[in-house]
Amino acid sequence: MVTVADPATSTIPRRSLLARLCRDHEQLVIGGGTLVAFLLAWEAFGESGLVDPLFISSPTRVAQAGFALLHDRDFWNDLGVSGREFILGYGAAVALAVPLGLAIGLSRRLQYMLSPFVDTLNAVPRVTLLPLIILWLGIGIWSKVVVVFLGAVIPIMINTQSGVKTSEARFIRVARSFSASRFKIFSSIVLPGTVPFIFTGLKYGAGRALLGVVVGELYAATAGIGHMIAEAGNTFQTDVVFFGVLIFMATGLVVVALLDRLEQRFEKWRPNAR
Amino acid sequence: MRAERNMRAERSCYLLHERAILGAAMVILFLLAWEGLERGWWADLLHPLLGAAAERFKLKPIFVSSPTLVAQAAFRMFFVTGEIWRDLGWSAIGYVLGLVLAIAVGIPLGLAAGWYRRFSYAVAPFLSALNATPQVAFLPLIVVWIGTGLGARILVIFLLAVLPIAINAHAAVRTIDPRLVKVAASFGASDWRLFRTVILPGSLPLVLAGLRLAVGRGMIGVVVGEIYGSASGIGAMINQAGARFQTDKVFVGVLTIVAVGVILAEVVQRIERRVEIWRPPA
Numbered sequence: 418m419v420t421v422a423d424p425a426t427s428t429i430p431r432r433s434l435l436a437r438l439c440r441d442h443e444q445l446v447i448g449g450g451t452l453v454a455f456l457l458a459w460e461a462f463g464e465s466g467l468v469d470p471l472f473i474s475s476p477t478r479v480a481q482a483g484f485a486l487l488h489d490r491d492f493w494n495d496l497g498v499s500g501r502e503f504i505l506g507y508g509a510a511v512a513l514a515v516p517l518g519l520a521i522g523l524s525r526r527l528q529y530m531l532s533p534f535v536d537t538l539n540a541v542p543r544v545t546l547l548p549l550i551i552l553w554l555g556i557g558i559w560s561k562v563v564v565v566f567l568g569a570v571i572p573i574m575i576n577t578q579s580g581v582k583t584s585e586a587r588f589i590r591v592a593r594s595f596s597a598s599r600f601k602i603f604s605s606i607v608l609p610g611t612v613p614f615i616f617t618g619l620k621y622g623a624g625r626a627l628l629g630v631v632v633g634e635l636y637a638a639t640a641g642i643g644h645m646i647a648e649a650g651n652t653f654q655t656d657v658v659f660f661g662v663l664i665f666m667a668t669g670l671v672v673v674a675l676l677d678r679l680e681q682r683f684e685k686w687r688p689n690a691r
Numbered sequence: 692m693r694a695e696r697n698m699r700a701e702r703s704c705y706l707l708h709e710r711a712i713l714g715a716a717m718v719i720l721f722l723l724a725w726e727g728l729e730r731g732w733w734a735d736l737l738h739p740l741l742g743a744a745a746e747r748f749k750l751k752p753i754f755v756s757s758p759t760l761v762a763q764a765a766f767r768m769f770f771v772t773g774e775i776w777r778d779l780g781w782s783a784i785g786y787v788l789g790l791v792l793a794i795a796v797g798i799p800l801g802l803a804a805g806w807y808r809r810f811s812y813a814v815a816p817f818l819s820a821l822n823a824t825p826q827v828a829f830l831p832l833i834v835v836w837i838g839t840g841l842g843a844r845i846l847v848i849f850l851l852a853v854l855p856i857a858i859n860a861h862a863a864v865r866t867i868d869p870r871l872v873k874v875a876a877s878f879g880a881s882d883w884r885l886f887r888t889v890i891l892p893g894s895l896p897l898v899l900a901g902l903r904l905a906v907g908r909g910m911i912g913v914v915v916g917e918i919y920g921s922a923s924g925i926g927a928m929i930n931q932a933g934a935r936f937q938t939d940k941v942f943v944g945v946l947t948i949v950a951v952g953v954i955l956a957e958v959v960q961r962i963e964r965r966v967e968i969w970r971p972p973a
Contacts, residue, residue: 447812455817472836529713534721540952542911545926545945547918548933552941553754628825632915635830643828650831658835662828669823 474655479663482656492645496664499630499641502558503668506565507626514573514622515615521574522581522611523603539575543567543625544632551637561633561641568629569622576621580614581607609686616680623672627665722758729757756938764939765946775928775947782913782924785841789848790909797853797905798898801860802890811861818857826850827915839920848912852905859901863894895966903959910952 463475486492554560634643649657731749738745768775804811917926932940
């Protein structure tokens with residue numbers, strides 16, 4: 418595999434440069450190529466007349482619909498409503514679940530007291546409670562905030578708790594032998610060890626929170642991107658539906674990427690992480 | 692501290708069952724508090740303190756129902772009218788078919804992506820994009836394509852369940868000890884043999900972990916697929932009961948799903964343990 422630089426061949430022909438580029442960025446080339454091929458096939462299929470574009474739309478139609486929506490005040494209102502639901506519900510879930518998860522992990526008794534409820538809620542998709550929550554809070558924004566909250570709070574709490582439980586026992590024993598206080602043990606051993614678990618929970622929770630936004634708005638809402646998708650589906654505006662799905666997809670990717678970035682920041686201290 | 696130590700003998704019985712006792716106590720407290728909301732115990736109790744405002748702590752049964760009402764409704768639905776069995780059966784058909792389809796597609800796809808690097812480059816963008824999307828957002832599209840029948844529900848369940856299976860199968864092949872593969876290959880094992888004796892057993896734990904996730908995701912698919920425009924099934928039952936303010940029936944449906952979820956999780960865990968028996972303890 419080692420190539421010896423020969424002065425005679427140092428002027429690389431263009432084709433081999435291209436080949437080398439392909440080889441070095443194989444992942445990008447193949448991944449991007451498949452994606453482009455998929456979009457082209459979709460476009461061709463959608464415009465060929467074999468299938469009614471009403472059903473599958475096409476990338477250009479989706480782009481056009483998206484562009485048109487950008488000038489639509491209702492769309493920005495929908496986006497704002499969905500964003501608020503997500504941020505309020507997810508924020509509340511993080512604010513409650515991380516401290517509570519830590520407390521449950523630290524205190525055996527608290528775990529015994531709360532685990533029946535946590536386990537029960539964990540066994541059921543929380544969106545099942547949607548009809549009840551709508552009954553209690555109406556179809557406004559708050560019912561969705563609660564669904565989002567319920568969806569996100571359980572995975573974050575369970576992951577945080579299991580992170581505390583799996584703290585390295587040896588480290589704690591060492592710290593104890595050096596008579597570290599309980600707070601010191603918590604802040605310098607348990608908490609840093611739990612961070613990766615918390616982030617796993619946060620990523621899971623973000624997915625569940627988005628799911629809550631979508632389902633809550635599909636089910637009963639007067640505004641929001643999910644509501645927009647549902648309305649567009651009912652009126653066979655497939656392009657608008659696809660654009661809405663794309664927004665959710667982008668949101669999911671961005672949130673996970675942000676959390677990854679944040680996690681790296683917290684994990685910098687760790688020696689030879691991988 | 693010392694007094695506590697002296698009491699240890701008496702308390703050992705309590706300590707042995709601490710988990711059950713504390714857990715049960717909290718559950719009973721919760722149920723009593725709930726029952727009290729509906730029967731107005733709290734209103735009566737707080738009346739001397741708050742006066743007329745205490746009436747706010749008495750809620751209508753259509754709003755909160757109560758444990759006894761839920762139990763009655765459950766008894767009626769399971770054993771008297773038996774109406775819930777039809778819904779359960781209907782949901783189960785969609786769930787099983789969707790999950791089987793997800794397994795049939797997800798495991799080969801994931802294993803292939805794990806084994807063939809170039810194939811994984813090709814499918815990775817789609818998998819990660821789909822994984823980041825709440826897949827239920829496709830529901831209105833699916834309804835446009837194939838209506839609201841059984842097919843739509845199977846497709847939703849499939850979409851939700853296939854990703855964790857495929858992604859875990861992919862990761863499973865990637866994390867197999869390369870030395871094992873090398874040894875097998877140097878002894879001239881055929882691809883099929885390598886797959887059967889190294890790859891498959893080595894990737895099974897992660898694949899099963901993916902299956903455990905998929906089982907839960909599939910339940911989301913059942914519920915969402917049914918509350919969004921389906922006429923039968925347990926999710927549809929919950930939806931209709933909610934719309935008619937039959938709160939007790941809603942709770943029966945939710946608790947039934949809890950029970951099914953717990954049972955399914957237990958089944959998958961059993962399978963996992965069974966499969967892991969040959970493995971030396973880590």
